[in-house]
Amino acid sequence: MEFYKNYLVFTSDYKKKFHxxxxxxxxxxxxxxxxxxxVLNPKKPKMFLESNNEEIENxxxxxxxxxxxxxxxxFTLSENKELLAFTSSDKSLFLCKIDNDKxxxxxxxxxxxxxxxxxxxxxCGKYLFLADKTGDTxxxxxxxxxxxxxxxxKWIFGHISQILDLQIAPDxxxxxxxDRDEKIRVTNYPDTHExxxxxxxxxxxxSSLTFLKKDNIMMSASGDKTLRTWDYRKGKELQKIEFPxxxxxxxxxxxxxxxxxxxxxxxxxxxxxxxxxxxxxxxINLSCIGENLYPNEFDFNIHDxxxxxKYLKNEHLQIDIFDMDNKLFQPFCNVSETFKDDVEGKIxxxxxxxxxxxxxxxxxxxxxNRKRARIESQIRK
Numbered sequence: 331m332e333f334y335k336n337y338l339v340f341t342s343d344y345k346k347k348f349h350x351x352x353x354x355x356x357x358x359x360x361x362x363x364x365x366x367x368x369v370l371n372p373k374k375p376k377m378f379l380e381s382n383n384e385e386i387e388n389x390x391x392x393x394x395x396x397x398x399x400x401x402x403x404x405f406t407l408s409e410n411k412e413l414l415a416f417t418s419s420d421k422s423l424f425l426c427k428i429d430n431d432k433x434x435x436x437x438x439x440x441x442x443x444x445x446x447x448x449x450x451x452x453x454c455g456k457y458l459f460l461a462d463k464t465g466d467t468x469x470x471x472x473x474x475x476x477x478x479x480x481x482x483x484k485w486i487f488g489h490i491s492q493i494l495d496l497q498i499a500p501d502x503x504x505x506x507x508x509d510r511d512e513k514i515r516v517t518n519y520p521d522t523h524e525x526x527x528x529x530x531x532x533x534x535x536x537s538s539l540t541f542l543k544k545d546n547i548m549m550s551a552s553g554d555k556t557l558r559t560w561d562y563r564k565g566k567e568l569q570k571i572e573f574p575x576x577x578x579x580x581x582x583x584x585x586x587x588x589x590x591x592x593x594x595x596x597x598x599x600x601x602x603x604x605x606x607x608x609x610x611x612x613x614i615n616l617s618c619i620g621e622n623l624y625p626n627e628f629d630f631n632i633h634d635x636x637x638x639x640k641y642l643k644n645e646h647l648q649i650d651i652f653d654m655d656n657k658l659f660q661p662f663c664n665v666s667e668t669f670k671d672d673v674e675g676k677i678x679x680x681x682x683x684x685x686x687x688x689x690x691x692x693x694x695x696x697x698x699n700r701k702r703a704r705i706e707s708q709i710r711k
Contacts, residue, residue: 331629331640332407334428338649339414340629340640340665341402348405348414348434349669351649353633359668362434366400370422370439375468375483403446408455413472415458417446423460425472425479438480442468448496461496465489465509486522489515494686495539497548506548506562508536510686514550516562527565531558535686538577540592543584544608551577551594553687559611569611575600578683581630582606583637591637595628597683601641603652616657619650638662 331340337350352358405416407428414426414434423440448461451472458470460483468483491511498505498519504526508514514529514536534553541548548562557577559569576597583591592604592613600620604613619641629640637652639659647665652658 331631331638332405333631333633334407334411338631338638338640339407340647341405346401348402348416349665350432351663351665351668353636353638353662356663356668360432361669364400364402364424365436366418368424368436368439370441371480371482372441373482375442375470375485404449406449406451408451408472409453410455413451413455415449415451415472417442417449417460419445421445423458423470423483425458425470437474440470440480440482442483447493450496450498452498453500453502459486459496459498459505461493461507463492465491465493467493467496467505467507486519487517489513494535494537497539497541500541504563506539508539508550510535510688512536512552512554514539514560514562516565527563529558529560529562529565529567531567531570532556534688537683537686538579540580540582542582542590542606542608547608549580549582549592551580557594571613574598576683579628583632591632593628593630593637593639595623595641599623601628601639603637617652617659619659640665 331338334350336354337352339348339350341348347364348362350360400418400420403417403419405414407414412428414428416424418424421442423442424436425438427435427437429435442460442462444462444464446460447463450459456471456473458472459467460470461467466488467486469486470483471478471481473479489507489509491509493507493509495508496505503519505517505519506514507517512532512534515525516527518524518526532550532552532554536550536552538551539548546561546563548560550558550560553576555573555576557571557573557580558567560567577594578597579595581593588608590606590608592606594602594604596602600618601623602618603616605616606613623641623643631638637654638649639652640647640649649663649665650659651662653660
């Protein structure tokens with residue numbers, strides 16, 4: 331969920347359309363229907379920094395993917411809110427421009443190689459970073475000078491496991507990534523062959539990262555039931571908070587001088603809102619909502635000191651407002667009713683977070699049992 335002027339931008343209906351929900355006038359809502367027939371640039375991203383561009387060899391596979399039912403996997407807006415980028419299930423990367431007359435123009439459609447997991451704009455909006463589910467990260471140009479936004483992507487670095495989150499430092503000097511192998515990696519940019527630091531300490535997958543409005547301070551959520559605060563430039567852990575549940579997704583925003591707001595989803599099907607004091611690193615539990623929520627559909631944004639929370643409840647998308655004064659959630663929009671023609675009859679199936687936990691297999695015990703049985707049989711002979 332993102333903000334465009336006075337609109338909340340989000341996807342629904344198994345993510346086939348974009349909805350622009352007005353926070354001032356419900357009758358002013360509008361929808362962007364994607365033109366899936368837009369011409370695809372059939373060039374691979376540069377897999378390594380020195381490699382040449384080549385067209386996709388197996389065009390039959392590309393055509394088969396194009397004929398399948400496309401859905402939106404990830405999307406993001408640039409900081410100036412002029413550009414919209416999203417990836418689809420047919421491994422296409424769309425770059426669009428949002429016009430003032432409630433229209434969205436597709437600028438380019440480029441191909442990437444494997445299913446995407448994360449999509450982020452740089453702070454200047456000229457670059458787009460895409461991480462795929464095999465651990466590779468690519469950069470795509472969004473510059474309209476010389477039609478750079480039509481060019482294919484370039485590989486910049488990789489992990490040996492799935493990247494679960496990617497954040498770009500406010501000064502654009504490094505990229506912070508987390509993966510399924512408990513690691514947080516701080517990579518210099520544009521010299522991505524240089525790793526500035528690792529933030530190590532988590533015992534399970536690191537599902538989410540967020541920067542605090544304080545120099546070089548970052549928070550991470552992990553499957554080991556901890557929320558940790560880091561000086562990510564030094565790879566130093568500053569604070570660890572343990573929970574009886576697994577924090578899955580975290581968002582942060584500055585609300586006033588010296589204070590931040592932390593929103594967090596968890597595997598106990600609840601959403602928590604915390605106030606955070608930067609100087610004392612103290613957390614104050616403000617509110618939580620629960621009962622039949624699906625946390626992986628949770629999203630969060632703050633606008634004009636109002637906190638908008640999108641989540642999935644009883645197979646229906648719901649958007650609520652968190653009242654900063656009364657510390658209470660108030661219903662704002664039932665998406666299934668507001669956009670009835672688009673989402674009616676659709677069943678949302680959230681991702682099973684338990685799949686991120688690694689399966690452990692004991693291969694030694696069966697081998698020892700077989701060896702013992704073989705020795706015993708030889709003795710009997």
